[in-house]
Amino acid sequence: MPQSFTIILGKAVRYAARLRGGGSALPGLFVERISPSFVPDTLAQLPHGVVVISGTNGKTTTTKMVVSLLESQGLKVFTNRTGSNFVRGVAAALLGEIDVKGKLDADIAVLELDEAHAVKFVEVVPPHYSLLLNVMRDQLDRFGEIDTTARMLEQIARATTHTVVLNREDGRIRAIAPKLSTEVRYFGLADNLLSQFPTDDELHDEAVSKKAAKRPDADVVLKDFNEKGAAFTINKKAFVTPLKLKGVYNIFNSAAALALVRAIEPTASVNSLLGALSTVTPAFGRGETLNVGGQPLELVLVKNPSGFRLGLESYDPDGYATMIAINDNYADGRDMSWLWDVDFTKLSDNPVYVTGIRAYDMALRLQYDEVGMEKVDTELARALADFIARHDAMPKRIYCTYTAMLTLRKELSKITRVEVVS
Amino acid sequence: MSDAKKQIVIVQLYPRDMNIYGDHGNLQVLVRRLEWYGYAPKVIHYNVGNTFPKSADIVIGGGGQDSGQEKIHADLLKIGPTLKKWAEDGTPMLMVCGLYQLFGHFFRTLNNVSLEGIGVLDVETYGTNERLIGNIVTTSDAFGEIIGYENHSGQTFLGEHVKPFATVVRGAGNNSKDGHEGAIYKNVIGTYLHGSILPKNPAVADFLIKTAVKRKYHAFSKDLIDDMFADMARTIARERPR
Numbered sequence: 001m002p003q004s005f006t007i008i009l010g011k012a013v014r015y016a017a018r019l020r021g022g023g024s025a026l027p028g029l030f031v032e033r034i035s036p037s038f039v040p041d042t043l044a045q046l047p048h049g050v051v052v053i054s055g056t057n058g059k060t061t062t063t064k065m066v067v068s069l070l071e072s073q074g075l076k077v078f079t080n081r082t083g084s085n086f087v088r089g090v091a092a093a094l095l096g097e098i099d100v101k102g103k104l105d106a107d108i109a110v111l112e113l114d115e116a117h118a119v120k121f122v123e124v125v126p127p128h129y130s131l132l133l134n135v136m137r138d139q140l141d142r143f144g145e146i147d148t149t150a151r152m153l154e155q156i157a158r159a160t161t162h163t164v165v166l167n168r169e170d171g172r173i174r175a176i177a178p179k180l181s182t183e184v185r186y187f188g189l190a191d192n193l194l195s196q197f198p199t200d201d202e203l204h205d206e207a208v209s210k211k212a213a214k215r216p217d218a219d220v221v222l223k224d225f226n227e228k229g230a231a232f233t234i235n236k237k238a239f240v241t242p243l244k245l246k247g248v249y250n251i252f253n254s255a256a257a258l259a260l261v262r263a264i265e266p267t268a269s270v271n272s273l274l275g276a277l278s279t280v281t282p283a284f285g286r287g288e289t290l291n292v293g294g295q296p297l298e299l300v301l302v303k304n305p306s307g308f309r310l311g312l313e314s315y316d317p318d319g320y321a322t323m324i325a326i327n328d329n330y331a332d333g334r335d336m337s338w339l340w341d342v343d344f345t346k347l348s349d350n351p352v353y354v355t356g357i358r359a360y361d362m363a364l365r366l367q368y369d370e371v372g373m374e375k376v377d378t379e380l381a382r383a384l385a386d387f388i389a390r391h392d393a394m395p396k397r398i399y400c401t402y403t404a405m406l407t408l409r410k411e412l413s414k415i416t417r418v419e420v421v422s
Numbered sequence: 423m424s425d426a427k428k429q430i431v432i433v434q435l436y437p438r439d440m441n442i443y444g445d446h447g448n449l450q451v452l453v454r455r456l457e458w459y460g461y462a463p464k465v466i467h468y469n470v471g472n473t474f475p476k477s478a479d480i481v482i483g484g485g486g487q488d489s490g491q492e493k494i495h496a497d498l499l500k501i502g503p504t505l506k507k508w509a510e511d512g513t514p515m516l517m518v519c520g521l522y523q524l525f526g527h528f529f530r531t532l533n534n535v536s537l538e539g540i541g542v543l544d545v546e547t548y549g550t551n552e553r554l555i556g557n558i559v560t561t562s563d564a565f566g567e568i569i570g571y572e573n574h575s576g577q578t579f580l581g582e583h584v585k586p587f588a589t590v591v592r593g594a595g596n597n598s599k600d601g602h603e604g605a606i607y608k609n610v611i612g613t614y615l616h617g618s619i620l621p622k623n624p625a626v627a628d629f630l631i632k633t634a635v636k637r638k639y640h641a642f643s644k645d646l647i648d649d650m651f652a653d654m655a656r657t658i659a660r661e662r663p664r
Contacts, residue, residue, distance in 0.1 A: 137442065145487050145488070146442070147488065147489055334556065334557060334571070334663070335617070337616045337617055340445075340447025340450065340621065341446055341447075357662075358655070358659075360655035360658055363655070364651040364655045365447075365621070367651050368447075368450050370454075376651075376654075
């Protein structure tokens with residue numbers, strides 16, 4: 001079938017899917033079926049090639065940062081903003097951007113892909129650059145185990161043709177480096193910050209003695225941070241910048257974004273990159289703040305123990321009403337075991353509102369941490385309305401799993417302005 | 423209760439290398455329930471190379487990556503005879519997934535490599551390419567309905583000296599053929615259930631606790647624990663897709 005015909009058909013399906021509501025991967029699936037070479041052919045036109053960002057935590061916000069940084073250097077960037085990180089999700093995103101001749105008006109593609117899909121993707125489209133953030137316990141029910149996930153990331157690194165950027169502080173990520181023949185660069189943490197980012201393994205190690213010695217040099221090192229900004233060491237020189245991003249993990253990932261963009265654009269001035277970084281806001285549901293009745297309402301996406309721990313670590317519960325919304329749909333992970341690897345005692349001063357399909361699993365977890373509960377209600381929409389009504393005069397924060405977040409955003413869009421993510 | 427609270431010693435095997443899947447929740451439930459019943463739990467985290475304690479009232483262990491199993495294997499064989507003696511004496515134990523397998527005779531991989539177990543439980547495990555994964559509901563005469571989440575590719579077969587821990591209602595269990603889950607010998611329970619198993623199945627937690635307390639102090643606390651959240655969580659979990 002001629003390519004342009006495929007594209008017109010795909011665009012029509014994309015439009016139809018939009019009308020029907022949702023289904024961001026459906027048109028991509030359609031195009032993938034009738035023209036399997038569509039994605040590689042389209043991406044092959046890009047002068048700066050393809051960048052793949054993968055890992056368990058922080059892909060979406062890191063991708064957002066990388067896009068902003070590259071745009072600050074004058075590049076036109078194609079990205080899969082929907083977070084529909086499958087090959088067909090990429091195909092669907094491409095359909096929205098190309099003209100009918102199949103020409104993509106961009107210099108470079110920056111794609112966030114989850115590990116399993118990235119492996120399939122790089123077989124078809126070898127990336128010029130890849131950034132591997134971390135391997136944490138997440139959705140093991142899908143991939144089997146954490147070492148399997150690490151091997152998937154290794155495959156992504158091996159398929160990369162120019163530069164691989166790795167997290168120096170994640171043992172499983174660091175172990176990929178010796179197996180590569182391409183250039184490897186690192187981002188990392190200063191020794192004094194290591195204890196704030198325990199890996200799953202270290203969490204259970206009674207002797208949490210972070211080995212500060214014996215790590216490779218990193219191009220970008222996060223040296224310190226507070227609510228207002230961060231200090232980095234970049235190529236051994238010290239820099240300070242204000243940031244709009246919240247959460248320790250987002251700030252660490254800004255070091256990852258800087259290291260990646262410096263690999264792609266080696267001549268970019270550090271100050272111009274930091275200037276662009278300082279304007280980046282969190283991706284949707286990743287610490288984004290909405291306005292509800294004149295009070296801030298923060299949505300914090302949680303999907304695995306390390307992410308949840310870091311979220312609780314990052315945000316002070318004092319002065320906030322707290323809700324936790326736990327679903328167990330396929331995209332959230334069916335297994336509830338992960339809640340038992342998170343310490344909730346930080347929430348024990350104020351009662352927590354608990355909701356979601358698995359609200360009672362969460363309540364049970366809080367009971368054993370002796371954290372008080374305001375109410376437990378499995379009905380998300382009802383619980384959200386009640387939670388807002390009870391705390392109308394104070395700031396609110398909701399920790400939520402992925403599908404719970406989608407429902408909450410939909411409900412919230414009825415009463416406030418919620419950024420539309422297409 | 424007397425002034426000095428009665429101590430119950432819990433030994434957790436290999437928390438550093440065998441901790442996957444929220445098995446930490448099992449320890450937390452034992453500790454809290456013991457406290458709520460008025461006892462003083464003392465936890466010993468035993469990792470490879472530590473001095474193995476002289477005695478224990480409860481022993482628990484969890485699952486791990488294949489790499490975790492390899493790391494602890496030699497050490498486990500060393501402490502195996504002690505664990506076996508404790509098991510024969512009636513010490514309550516809970517071994518989940520990876521350590522359940524290694525409490526058996528052996529784990530044989532697809533490449534026919536055998537990882538020797540310590541033989542506390544009369545079971546054998548064979549590696550497969552099939553992953554038994556998802557929500558699981560089982561039932562037992564002693565504990566009623568036992569609900570959890572399984573995720574294993576090793577399939578375990580029971581010998582005549584152990585009884586199944588439970589019968590599978592929905593899910594796979596020990597293997598894809600026999601329709602039963604886990605194994606029990608004296609007071610040693612081996613199981614594939616995560617979730618974690620103890621929070622949502624307080625009857626199993628209380629079995630371990632009561633057995634330990636009665637062995638050591640004879641009588642058991644009259645205090646009651648409100649398990650309403652566990653009951654509700656069970657009701658929801660029972661109906662969730664596999």
